[in-house]
Amino acid sequence: MTPALEKLALHFASLPAIGRKSAVRLAYHVLEMNEEEVRAFAESLLEVKRATRLCSVCQCFSETEVCRFCEDPERDGGVIMCVEDNRALEAIEALHEYRGRYHVLHGVLSPMDGIGPEQLKIKELLSRLDGTVREVIIATNPSVEGEATAMYLGKLLKPLGVRVTRLAYGLPVGGTLEYADNTTLLRAIEGRTEV
């Protein structure tokens, strides 16, 4: 490979879930793109860093000081759903069902990686609990760290007189008991509801 191709392949390989072989393939693909497309791609990389900031209220990625969710008067400011990152926010938003507001933590507690409460947007969450917030829905991922973060937030927020809830664990719709893992099955039994 030429030095320029090798360098570009290294850049691609440094991205998540792109291995060496894919990175080489992508570098060659760029070589086959027309110059205008490559220029637009390069510009877009720089633009994303330049244009994006955190919403000063909910901390989601935004191009404005306050994001469209926080500015939307139609949304219920009394409910805040707390997510790990913007991708989780988008997954919820794609349902077109939730009409409350969000708070993005930008991570989960992970002492092994040196991530404690100070590294997350928790004090920004606390500053939003001005008495108008009735409920905080904790929607961290169903992982060990997500669970620990939910527990931590629960202990922190409940004394402040706000209702703290957590997304339900259980069988994924369309799945079968046979293929559910033990932990999920156990949680589904524990969380069983009246029919």
Add this chain to the structure above:
Amino acid sequence: MTPALEKLALHFASLPAIGRKSAVRLAYHVLEMNEEEVRAFAESLLEVKRATRLCSVCQCFSETEVCRFCEDPERDGGVIMCVEDNRALEAIEALHEYRGRYHVLHGVLSPMDGIGPEQLKIKELLSRLDGTVREVIIATNPSVEGEATAMYLGKLLKPLGVRVTRLAYGLPVGGTLEYADNTTLLRAIEGRTEV
């Protein structure tokens, strides 16, 4: 997603083997990279287009007028291995066994996609057959198009008094008969050798 993120995700999604979900993930990853890294990545994209040309002899990607394979006096100029693209060349080169020269076709015959002999670097190959070339090894991929291209080149080159060979088909080393596909097994029987 913000407009800048959405745009970057579209750029990533236009690359081969990157779907919508991965593209979104990559766009967010770029947001988390430091500015210096992003700038270097963008610069590298532009650089690869700017710095890369085709070797005027073998047509492989090169940053110089004549590539290092064609300039290397240690390599045997009497043998030319004909490959589809630079990636195939690299796979052969990684063996550290082949000491002849190369010729990159930049594709294979594919009438359905409008790719005929004129679209490939075939006349550049012919112009290299100046009497010093003893053998052309056709190393196109073992696909229908690769095979058709090999047939075509064989018919074209043999009358010129040059030996034309093709990489062997057969069982992959370490494989088992049981899992070999029918075509491969058939080719392995046809191409059986004396022990």
